[in-house]
Amino acid sequence: MTDEAVFPGMSRPRVRRPRRTIAERRTQAERSAETQRKLIEAAITVLHRVGYGATTTGLIADEAGVSRGAMLHQYPTKVDLMLAVVAEVYERETAEYRRRGAETGSTRERLYRFPDLMWDLLTRPSAMAVLEIMMGSRSDPELAKRLAPLQRRIEAASRATVERLLKEGGFPDLPEANAMRRLFVAAVRGLSIDLMLLKDRAELDDAIQLLKRLLRALSEGLVPPAEETSDSR
Amino acid sequence: MTDEAVFPGMSRPRVRRPRRTIAERRTQAERSAETQRKLIEAAITVLHRVGYGATTTGLIADEAGVSRGAMLHQYPTKVDLMLAVVAEVYERETAEYRRRGAETGSTRERLYRFPDLMWDLLTRPSAMAVLEIMMGSRSDPELAKRLAPLQRRIEAASRATVERLLKEGGFPDLPEANAMRRLFVAAVRGLSIDLMLLKDRAELDDAIQLLKRLLRALSEGLVPPAEETSDSR
DNA sequence: ATTTACAAGCCGGCTATCCTGTATGTAGAG
């Protein structure tokens, strides 16, 4: 009987356990990546399901099938995990935009597919998760502070993509290009919120179709400019 | 931890008791109404500022300058208060719609003012508060259950208003009337979220102007129907 | 190549804090 029994943890002589050789050995980097991947996926799922406020670290860990300890090792705080989610989703969406944007057809055709593309991307749980995080940043100063630069980068990238799309296509350099982008993203986002709340996709698809028609008419110069400034607000 | 400068009102100073004025005697109905009014107003403010998840009964009571006991007396549970907020906002918005909808001009002119009207209404803290409550209902079964009927009534009223507006105006009975309503409400809601997050109103006003132009073009038949069903998704 | 020292991943209990709703007491209206 050593002193260890009486004063646990007092003097630990660094006991080495015989290591068991398991068939499948993974490198530490692999293990970390796997855990992180599972956690980010779970975070997206939970954020989409219950919203930011009700998203607890415990829920995420359970959803991921990962112990709380493991999670806390990879992401010391909740904010760290949330930022990782935003960064990861941004990566994925950027890749998808590139892939499908440069896919086929003329610039005009690609422009016309824009609403569909956005609809596809923004209705995904990952997009809703990011929206939830942004809304949630209102109540968490730390999250807001660290999210801001990321948010700016995403916004700038989005703007650049649309401007390039329009410029390359030789469209009449719409001075309203930016307003258009904002409006269309807002519309699709609003519809995706409806989708999340109402779960009735059919009716919303009609709205997307209408949005496509509006985009086409706008890019073809069929929409006359504003008239008098009749008290815009 | 909390940054009071950036997020005012986040850390509440715990003690705030209203002065009792003896001189002025009010009836009990008046006292109740006053307390309820203050609480609903405070709830809207807090919901708008920090979102549903971070909205606690304590924050609301402090914001209202009312003791927690008084609040619990008027609204026994948080859900009760949330529902009162939704009902109250619905009342107000309905009144405003009626007032300004039936204001002046032809049906066409009133239709053209529709985006401005929605923009005015939906950017208010009260509208964001209701949105927050609806989003929050995902994580609170009790709230969801009791909110559902109210939600249906609001949706039906909104639909009826637009349909009446179009019908009275003798517009070509657009089969897309409902899609249009959905799309426009979604667009304005998306923009109002942007406004809440970015706080840059100018750029968003451009988007609203564009939305008005699109509505006008659509109602004047300048927007051609969809062409081939080129893989709508 | 084996051993050995250490770092990285991981586990689950613990605590301080906060939040909601209840219980109980007090003042004012009717």
Next chain:
DNA sequence: CTCTACATACAGGATAGCCGGCTTGTAAAT
């Protein structure tokens, strides 16, 4: 005097982050 509006203390429950200890990977020393 009775009931309503209000105030305060408290209980029960949940959550975020911490910590001691254990397991597995990695690489330097032998």
